[in-house]
Amino acid sequence: MTQHLAAPATATTSGHRAEPAPWWRDAVIYQVYPRSFADGNGDGMGDLAGIRSRLPYLKELGVDAVWLSPFYASPQADAGYDVADYRAIDPMFGTLHDADALIRSAHALDLRIIVDLVPNHCSDQHDWFRQALREGPGSRLRERFHFRPGKGADGELPPNDWESIFGGPAWTRTANPDGTPGEWYLHLFAPEQPDFNWEHPAVQDEFRSILRFWLDLGADGFRVDVAHGLVKAPGLPDIGSGDQLKLLGNDVMPFFDQDGVHEIYRSWRRILDEYEGERVLVAEAWTPTVERTALYVRPDEMHQAFNFQYLTTNWDEKELREVIDGSLAAMRPVGAPTTWVLSNHDVTRHATRFGNPPGLGTQLREQGDRELGLRRARAATLLMLALPGSAYVYQGEELGLPDVTDLPDEVRQDPSFFRAEGQDGFRDGCRVPIPWTREGSSYGFGSGGSWLPQPAEWAELSVEAQTGVAGSTLELYRAALAARREHPGLGAGEAVTWLDAPDGVLALSREGFVCTTNTTGAPVRLPAPGALLLASAPVAVNDGFAVLPADATAWWTV
Structure with missing residues (x-):
């Protein structure tokens, strides 16, 4: 529905419900990448003690929850997403007492x-x-x-044509106990990450036990990695296409988004519902x-799902409105809240992505126009x-951090960087430890440097440098x-009302509130919808009209 910009629109928007809605429906959730947030023991690697020491900062920031990327015991072949023990903490991050x-x-x-x-796969050291x-x-x-026998006269070929997300075949051949070539095993990611067979009852029982272990320790929930990948199509059929390089995109694949995953999550939901x-x-x-x-x-499955369609949308008024709608x-039909996210540990930070031309993907090798990127971000x-x-915030985006696109090859640790195909392998750029102070060997990250080098200009992007600065x-x-x-x-709510606005401008109304976003590269003059509440850049308001700067958003109360 579209109304005129200056008119408040409350009739068709939804505000807070009569009774308090569950906390997760409109929560702001902050993602912590443990190795890059705060180092408590000075070894150059972030840890649980460091995170705990910075919790007051997150409380002051105003978030509702903290999502912790993996901290389990792991050989770290894929930054902890290769889990050797789901009930133990990797020593680099601390102990189970630290988690508690x-x-x-x-x-x-x-x-x-x-x-x-991480239920799709474990570590080869499990x-x-x-x-x-x-x-x-x-x-x-x-x-x-x-595990499957290979094809060919001597089993020398992979069992099917699936390719790994990180490049190369999704199968690795084993050696038998006597040293002869053996069966192959499936790994949709790195060879060090064998996929579980979720058709097996023992796998299902084990993960129900793991859920209870962390719920008993007090965890408020789980972000489920590769939630779409647990169940594979019967018979593990060939894809029959030479183009499998968009495996994390919108292609239909026999190893992703199979209907069988939903019964797994229904069983998990029943467990969570037992807990207060x-x-x-x-x-x-x-x-x-x-x-x-x-x-x-759906009501008997998960509570939220990441909205990757929004994350990958270009800075364009029509595209943004289409993906929001x-x-x-x-x-709406399943009664779930929509989630919104702009950055995470797997993609280029949006302060860099928006500073580059559209269509370059979510892993970039160029910094682009830094000023433009930050303004749009x-x-x-x-x-x-x-x-x-619900909205997700990735650590450091509140500081306007860009990706570090010039990391030397010798310091990179992303496993896909060392493969010729698959993901671009430049995820290290969004994982550089965040700066807390203007000075120090790691700008306050810890007393012993940082596991990835931080740019010198990050001193002025630190928490210390920005705190209290209008x-x-x-x-x-x-x-x-x-x-x-x-x-x-x-x-809160489930809907927005769109208002008439100049080309390139998004104007949406909620209960007593209007948001205007100028996606163009030039200032736009428009009727002021109400009293200015907050803006991403200075907005001039005179005689009932406002000048919204290029690439800027303003909030108004009506």
Whole structure:
């Protein structure tokens, strides 16, 4: 629905419900990448003690929950997404006592903790897999993974034509206990990450036990990694296409988004519902359409699913409006909140992405126009936080951090960087440890340097440099999150009303609130919808009209 810009629109928008809605429906959730957030012991690597020491900062920032990327015991072949023990903490991050203390400290600050769960695959150092290799073909433990004989006269060819997300075949051949060539095993990611066979009851039982372990420790929920990948098509059929390089995109694949995943999540939901405190499941599910994504958040399954369609949208008024409308429409029939996200640990930070020409993907090798990127990133953040549903913030985006695109090859650790195909392998650029102070060997990250080098210019992007500085990106985030908590027209609800606006401008209305976003490269004059609440750049208001700067968003109360 479209109305005139100057008219307040409350009749068709949804505000807070009569009874308090569950916390997760409009929560702002902050992603912590543990190795890059804060180093508590001075070894150059972030850890749980470091995170715990910085929880007051997150409370002051104004977020509702903290999502922790993996901290489990792991050989770190893929930054902890190769799990050797789901009930143990990797020594580089601390101990189980540190995890318990972190959760307790967060709860004392009214912050919730969401744990990253990795159920599609484990590490090749997991006890199950190691024993399966030792026992050889015919081992009952091999049934918990996807072991298959190879094709060809001597089994020298992979069982099918699937390719790894990180490049190369999705199969690795084993050696039998006597040293002869053996069976192949499936790994959709790195060879060090064998896929579980979710048709096996022992796998299902094990993960139900893992869920209870962390719920008993106090975790408020789980972000489920590769939630769309657990079930494979029967018979593991060939794809029959030479183009499998868009495996995380919208292609229909026999190893992603199979209908069988939904019964798994129904069983998990029943477990979470046994616990007090509104525990949640969040799906990382790459699907062909947003309508397929909505299937993961039906009332008896997960609570939220990441909206990757929004993350990959270009800075364009028509594209943004289309994906906003499509996202809200897809979630409405299942009664789930829409989620919004602009950056995470796998993609180029949006302050860099928006400074480059569109169409270059989510992993960039060039910094682009830094000033333009930051201006658009600030505007995009205010637009995101004005939308109904839940928003995700990736650590450091509140500082306006760009990607580090000039890391030397010798310091990179992304496994896909060392492969010729698959993902571009430049995820290290968004994982550089964040700066806390202007000075020090790692700008306050820790006393012993940092595992990836930080640019010198990050000193002036640090928390210290931006705190209390009017107009800084950090203070913009703090003000936006404070307003979101206080204003009934922000966050909650299921709909927006679009208002008439000049070309290139998005104008949406919620209860007592209007958001205007100028996606063009020039200032735009328009009627002021109400009293200016907050803006990503200075807005001039005179005689009932406002001049909205290029690539800027303004919030108005009406």
